[in-house]
Amino acid sequence: MDGANVSTGCGCDGLAGSQQLLSCSEARALALANVRPILQQQTLPLAQALGWTAAADIFAPRAMPYFNNSAMDGFALRLADLEGRCCLPVAGTVAAGDAPCELPTGAAMRIYTGAPLPEGADTVAMIETCIDKVTKVHFSTAPTRGSNIRRAGSDQDAGQLLLRKGTRIAPRHIGLLAANGLHDIAVVRRPRVAVFSTGNEVTAGPCAPGQIPDANRPLLCALLAEHAAEVSDLGILPDDPDATAAAFADLGGQFDLIMTSGAVSMGGKDHIRDALIAAGGDIQGWRVAIKPGKPVLFGTLGDAVFTGLPGNPFAAYVGFHMFVLAQLARMSGAQPAPFAATPASAGFEWQRKAGRAEVFPVRLKGYDANGLPVLQRLGASVSATLVPLAEADGVAIVAAETSAVSMGDILHWHPFCTIGALT
Numbered sequence: 001m002d003g004a005n006v007s008t009g010c011g012c013d014g015l016a017g018s019q020q021l022l023s024c025s026e027a028r029a030l031a032l033a034n035v036r037p038i039l040q041q042q043t044l045p046l047a048q049a050l051g052w053t054a055a056a057d058i059f060a061p062r063a064m065p066y067f068n069n070s071a072m073d074g075f076a077l078r079l080a081d082l083e084g085r086c087c088l089p090v091a092g093t094v095a096a097g098d099a100p101c102e103l104p105t106g107a108a109m110r111i112y113t114g115a116p117l118p119e120g121a122d123t124v125a126m127i128e129t130c131i132d133k134v135t136k137v138h139f140s141t142a143p144t145r146g147s148n149i150r151r152a153g154s155d156q157d158a159g160q161l162l163l164r165k166g167t168r169i170a171p172r173h174i175g176l177l178a179a180n181g182l183h184d185i186a187v188v189r190r191p192r193v194a195v196f197s198t199g200n201e202v203t204a205g206p207c208a209p210g211q212i213p214d215a216n217r218p219l220l221c222a223l224l225a226e227h228a229a230e231v232s233d234l235g236i237l238p239d240d241p242d243a244t245a246a247a248f249a250d251l252g253g254q255f256d257l258i259m260t261s262g263a264v265s266m267g268g269k270d271h272i273r274d275a276l277i278a279a280g281g282d283i284q285g286w287r288v289a290i291k292p293g294k295p296v297l298f299g300t301l302g303d304a305v306f307t308g309l310p311g312n313p314f315a316a317y318v319g320f321h322m323f324v325l326a327q328l329a330r331m332s333g334a335q336p337a338p339f340a341a342t343p344a345s346a347g348f349e350w351q352r353k354a355g356r357a358e359v360f361p362v363r364l365k366g367y368d369a370n371g372l373p374v375l376q377r378l379g380a381s382v383s384a385t386l387v388p389l390a391e392a393d394g395v396a397i398v399a400a401e402t403s404a405v406s407m408g409d410i411l412h413w414h415p416f417c418t419i420g421a422l423t
């Protein structure tokens, strides 16, 4: 089985709690077992490539910086000209964008950050160490040879690997490629994903008595958009196995991934499994030792992978991050990232029932003496609400066998944002 050894990398395996439940690693392997990399590629303008995956290695067309230039605002000089003196005449000004020029012997030139270093100059003195007297400059501190110069080629060599095939393109990659004068990029076609909600009680419109607003489809569509999938929102399926099977019937050839939420548990109306089989699909696995998110279903329908997420919104969110993100990565030719692999320290006490790994929203309280983030657990193991998640700085996970968490215990978490987080 392809991917059988894939680990979640989050330390959440261990006792499955029950023979019938898949461990997190087994479930990740099943989730990935039938995922095939997408072979189609296309070329995109760089500005549109955010979140897509690079289809090929990209190499630097030229060395960088292109030319010797100043790292500071100040004065360019030939240090030897300052021998026995602390003052030089100013021969002119060179600014960023100016054509390269020559430094006259025995003179300094006013220079701005990014300006080409005049031919003959070997040093730039920062403006803070100089007294600019317009026609001459007084150096109040002796400059050091070679200082404040960004040498041509010192950042990167021509031909250097800039971006590896399979990299999910982030803003920093767009900046790097743009800095190299690259305007287009070859990317893998985005995964085509169909999204359904299920349930007679779920509505996109006003709620009749007994009905609730559809949270999962907007949530999952937004998550997919965030991860640059091509999303088809296919609406809400009623609790009707025949209608559901009919809705699935022709999807296998159109999508890479079909994703539902709800109707995968044990109730009389939890008909997704039957409908999938009736539509010609297969089931590879069901029910994971994870809380929330236990009833996740892994299947296939034609060429498409089928992932049935639970109906409880936080459970759907966890299932998406633990399994669907890995599936999207594998489809796009990227390496599936481990779930919540960043170490942190518990800033709370917690007694819990062992048997299922557990994911929970956390708030960053600060950092301990070793610099580890200290986390506060939010919520109370409720998978039906998104309130704690919305207030969280990330999600953390404890292993299935964990029955108690004490202050200072090591946890693993996924921070939503690290730059700009609490310092």
Ligand SMILES: Nc1nc2c(c(=O)[nH]1)N[C@H]1C(S)=C(S)[C@@H](COP(=O)(O)OP(=O)(O)OC[C@H]3O[C@@H](n4cnc5c(N)ncnc54)[C@H](O)[C@@H]3O)O[C@H]1N2
Residues within 6 Å of the ligand: 197, 198, 199, 201, 202, 212, 213, 214, 215, 216, 217, 261, 262, 263, 264, 265, 266, 267, 270, 292, 293, 294, 295, 309, 310, 311, 312, 313, 315, 383, 384
């Ligand atoms: N006897 C058992 N009952 C349940 C078990 C079990 O093992 N044995 N598992 C529980 C767990 S854990 C979960 S999680 C849920 C998941 O059930 P389903 O995936 O079948 O989901 P539904 O029953 O359809 O819905 C559950 C819950 O979520 C609400 N929901 C559904 N879709 C949406 C949506 N699009 N937006 C907002 N809320 C939604 C739905 O109304 C239900 O309240 O099963 C437990 N039961």
Ligand code: MOO
Residues within 6 Å of the ligand: 290, 291, 292, 293, 294, 295, 310, 312, 315, 383, 384
């Ligand atoms: O897995 Mo359920 O998601 O515990 O509520």
